[in-house]
Amino acid sequence: MTSYAVIGASRGIGLENVRQLAARAGSVVFAVVRNAATSSHLQDAIKGLNNVHVLEADVADYQSLERAAKLASDLGKLDVLIHNAAITGSPAFGRGGFDDFPSMDELDDDFITTFKTNTLGVIHSITAFLPLLRGGSTNRVVVISTGGADVPTVLKQGIAYMAAYHITKTAAVMATAKWALTLQDGGFVVVSLTPGLVDTTGTKGEYGE
Numbered sequence: 001m002t003s004y005a006v007i008g009a010s011r012g013i014g015l016e017n018v019r020q021l022a023a024r025a026g027s028v029v030f031a032v033v034r035n036a037a038t039s040s041h042l043q044d045a046i047k048g049l050n051n052v053h054v055l056e057a058d059v060a061d062y063q064s065l066e067r068a069a070k071l072a073s074d075l076g077k078l079d080v081l082i083h084n085a086a087i088t089g090s091p092a093f094g095r096g097g098f099d100d101f102p103s104m105d106e107l108d109d110d111f112i113t114t115f116k117t118n119t120l121g122v123i124h125s126i127t128a129f130l131p132l133l134r135g136g137s138t139n140r141v142v143v144i145s146t147g148g149a150d151v152p153t154v155l156k157q158g159i160a161y162m163a164a165y166h167i168t169k170t171a172a173v174m175a176t177a178k179w180a181l182t183l184q185d186g187g188f189v190v191v192s193l194t195p196g197l198v199d200t201t202g203t204k205g206e207y208g209e
């Protein structure tokens with residue numbers, strides 16, 4: 001029996017991870033979302049399943065992740081952590097190029113918010129779930145990345161926009177590498193994985209992002 005925690009499971013790729021992993025024989029899935037009540041796509045997907053536990057946490061809020069990890073530890077063990085949560089863009093600022101922001105203050109605020117979720121969020125969720133992972137049998141951590149975190153790809157494809165997203169996800173790749181080194185002696189495998197382009201419009205969020 002393998003147990004998984006998917007962080008950022010309300011919609012999009014995280015939701016699909018939950019759906020597919022929950023369908024595996026004997027699996028247990030901890031689906032971590034910011035707001036269980038408003039995660040309607042997830043609630044629909046897991047109706048009738050008793051191997052999915054929905055827990056609440058915001059990856060920008062470390063204490064909330066610690067609480068979620070504690071609840072998960074009361075329910076069982078954890079073998080694989082999948083950190084998927086991310087802010088992929090702020091609709092208020094167009095395509096998110098440097099010149100799409102009306103002021104530098106607004107750019108600063110948007111970058112800081114995005115950094116807290118996309119970069120610090122990785123560090124927060126691995127730290128919070130590490131004690132539980134240490135008690136599991138596989139010691140695997142997957143952080144979902146993007147081709148937009150790869151400088152040659154961004155230059156080749158000429159993507160000047162989505163600046164906060166790509167910059168903070170690039171930092172997340174480095175955070176993941178630092179964790180891989182930090183945990184390598186404990187038998188952990190910590191990797192970044194890029195899903196490629198995935199159409200998630202079928203499970204859009206409350207604000208259409």
Ligand SMILES: NC(=O)c1ccc[n+]([C@@H]2O[C@H](COP(=O)([O-])OP(=O)(O)OC[C@H]3O[C@@H](n4cnc5c(N)ncnc54)[C@H](OP(=O)(O)O)[C@@H]3O)[C@@H](O)[C@H]2O)c1
Pocket residue numbers: 007008009010011012013014033034035057058059060083084085086087088117144145146147169194195196197198199200203205209
């Ligand atoms: N879709 C693609 O083509 C693509 C391509 C490359 C990489 N990726 C990567 O794949 C991952 C998922 O992308 P997606 O397209 O599925 O995005 P999405 O549909 O926008 O979903 C983002 C998920 O992250 C959650 N989230 C955002 N901020 C959070 C926070 N502070 N705390 C906890 N959860 C939070 C959202 O929850 P709420 O419902 O609460 O907002 C939602 O579940 C991301 O890491 C992204 O970088 C996606």
